[in-house]
Amino acid sequence: MCATEQAAREAVRRIGIILERLGLRLHPGKTRIVCLREGREGFDFLGWHHHMVRSWRQPRRFYLMRWPSAAAMRSIRVRIRDATDRRFVGKSLADRVGVLNRLLHGWSGYFAAGNPSRALTSLDSYVHLRLAIFASNKHGQPGRGWAGRHNGAWLARLGVFRLSGRTRWVTAHASR
Numbered sequence: 001m002c003a004t005e006q007a008a009r010e011a012v013r014r015i016g017i018i019l020e021r022l023g024l025r026l027h028p029g030k031t032r033i034v035c036l037r038e039g040r041e042g043f044d045f046l047g048w049h050h051h052m053v054r055s056w057r058q059p060r061r062f063y064l065m066r067w068p069s070a071a072a073m074r075s076i077r078v079r080i081r082d083a084t085d086r087r088f089v090g091k092s093l094a095d096r097v098g099v100l101n102r103l104l105h106g107w108s109g110y111f112a113a114g115n116p117s118r119a120l121t122s123l124d125s126y127v128h129l130r131l132a133i134f135a136s137n138k139h140g141q142p143g144r145g146w147a148g149r150h151n152g153a154w155l156a157r158l159g160v161f162r163l164s165g166r167t168r169w170v171t172a173h174a175s176r
Contacts, residue, residue, distance in 0.1 A: 001036075005033060005035070008033045009033065012026070012031065012033065036050075036051075036052045036064065037052070037062075038052065038054075038062060039051060039052040039053055039054060039062060040052075044069040044070075044071070047068060047069055047071070047072040047110070047111070048066045048067070048068065048069060048072075048111075048114065049066065049067055049068070049069040049070070050064060050065070050066045051064070051065060051066075052064055052065075053065045065114070065115040066114040066115060067114060067115050067116045067118070067119050068111045068116055068119045072111070073119060073122075073123075076103075076107055076123060077123075077126060079103055080100065080103070080123075080126060080127055080130055081130060083096060083099045083100050083103060083130075084096060084100070084130040084131060084133070084134040086134075086137055088134070089134070089137055089138045093131075093134070093135060093138065093158065094158075096131070096134060097131070097158050097159060097160055100127060100131070100160065100161070101159070101160065101161040104123075104127065104160075104161045104163060105161050107163075108120070108161075108163050108166050112163075112166045112167055112168045113167075113168045114167075115167075116167060117164070117167050120163035120164045120165075120166060120167065121163070121164045123163050124162055124163050124164050127160060127163075128150075128152070128155050128160075131150070131155065131158070131160065132146040132147070132149070132150035132154075133146060135149075135150055136149070136150070
């Protein structure tokens with residue numbers, strides 16, 4: 001992190017020299033300089049999207065927050081969709097819930113730290129939708145009338161691993 005764009009460009013140049021000595025190089029498509037000041041831009045790194053966000057209590061202050069990147073969210077949604085695909089209608093619902101629970105538990109282990117509350121709540125809704133559609137197809141009740149049959153209590157009885165409420169608040173600095 002640098003105070004000016006010129007200082008950032010110099011830092012990139014120096015890092016390039018150091019990496020060159022090690023036989024490595026910066027990937028030009030993945031390396032860029034962003035202005036985090038006042039939330040103008042953000043960047044994705046290791047599956048996280050980092051962005052400066054205005055404080056709602058103190059409008060002049062900004063905080064660096066992180067949440068799962070769009071690519072990470074697409075990836076987990078594809079995996080949830082695959083786990084509840086029609087080709088598994090012959091399998092038991094408990095089997096599919098077990099597969100989903102392992103998937104969701106592992107994913108939340110990495111993405112629960114930071115500020116992922118909205119993303120986790122969104123994924124909970126998506127899991128509910130996919131399981132309800134799966135159960136409707138399994139029992140020959142196709143269509144979108146699943147909301148009355150498969151409510152939140154039904155989901156809780158199945159024992160589905162819930163993502164919302166799993167956020168771990170961590171500090172941005174080293175502990176003493």
